[in-house]
Amino acid sequence: MAKFAKLAAAILLVSVLLTDSSTVIANSSEQSVVVDSPTLNLRSGPGLTYSITGQLKDKQTVRVLDRSDEWLQVSVDGQKGWIAAWLTKSAGTESKQGKTIVSRVNALNIRSSPSITSAVIGKLRSGEFAGLVEYQGEWASIEVDGLQGWVHTTYITEVESEQKTNAQSSTTSKRVDANTFTVTVNRLNVRKRASQSSKKIATVRKNDSFTIEKIDGNWIRISLEGKKSGWVYSFHGELSTTDSSSSTASSKTVSIVTNGTNIRNSPSTSSEVVHRADAGEVFQVLDKQKEWYKIQLATGETAYVAEWVVNTTTASTSSSTAVPKKQKRVPGTLKGLTIAIDPGHGGNDRGTTGTRGTDEKDLTLQTAELLAGKLKDAGATVVMTRNSDTYISLKKRPAIAQQEGADAFVSLHYDANPDRTIEGFTTYYTQSNQLSFAQAVNDGLSGSLDLNNRGTQAANFLVLRENRLPAVLIELGFLSNSSEERVLKSSYFREQASQGIYKGLLHYFDAQ
16 A cells, blocks of 8 residues: 555656646747847846846847846846847747738727837727737737737737728728828828838828829829829728719718628617628718618618627718818917927836936936926927836837827937036937927027036937937936936926927927
């Protein structure tokens, strides 16, 4: 009996060890990532301010030990360190290349990273398709019109390529009579061919209206100036028909938001199902009866769909081709302008830390919030690259401003130097076309601050180099200088600094 008990215990122990071993292997597989960058720095802590302890190569697989915001602690060749998560991809994630998703809601936020606190860099309209890159938990990485970002899976449906083709054909059949395309986003790329990877040949703006030459699925070829033409993505605009014989008409369509939606022969959930529609399909609305839409099917027959399972769009057509123009700015105000404010650093990227323990990332956000209030009071629309203590990559900061159609970009920072006697504020520019803007902002600050004015200086900052807007990066003082740090921490200083930047913006745009 004792021998049997020992044998059973041994078998149980082996079983446990085998089970644990397989679990560890499985977990390590799930917790592995692949480097998606030519080189990737291994750092001593989760942030750009930590020292570099090594370097990883492209396509190298490493095991993840922990995560902190957008940073991963990894183990490679017995060495531990931290790497930037946005420069990796999941090792065990099923490839979704060639797959497609469709938005189930209007104005679905596309975010810079898989988190509800990350910056919104774009939006999807109801029924709009996007390429699916991969899933990460409850988030999906997508690509649409050259933009890559993240959307929450609650608001999308994965569709087969055949469904997309059918939906596009259905949409096209409803649009064949349209002859005018009006842009509804701040800026829209015009491409040489009907493809997101095709070369960009022009950029058009919100409320611009163009003659339609051809419709191909979700792409439209429009006429440009100088007998040129190009392709735009149809979901970023409205189609209408100009008809001199009619005054005003209204056309409503509904788009299906989930696969297998029931289309019935009468307005009741107990009536017969005559068709099952998939996400992205669009139908013409003929009438509405209480909570049901009477629609026309591709066969020409009529049927009904419940309003709670669709999204609606209305396109108005008029005998007039006039498009409302952007309201002219009134001098002395910022009305009609969009200003992007970029609070430097954030999340694990603390920026510099002062001699008294002040973190730069906290001061930049506090200053940005104060500046945003002043600009809004002056009539401007304000876009913040971050609204909380989160990390936003340098490349995404100017991209956010561009996506939101900003008219100017202001990046806020606080400085540091090994020489702790250096003091004062500096206004930086990179491109020659940013110089006049930098000078105007610097003049505004000079009239508001008592600090030493180090003037406008040229510097090669990525957020300015990759920026086509009037853009500046302002170092508002040196946290490395103990006496100046005391001044910079005060609410009075932030009030004066934001007032100076506001005055600089006002003077710049008044002079345009």
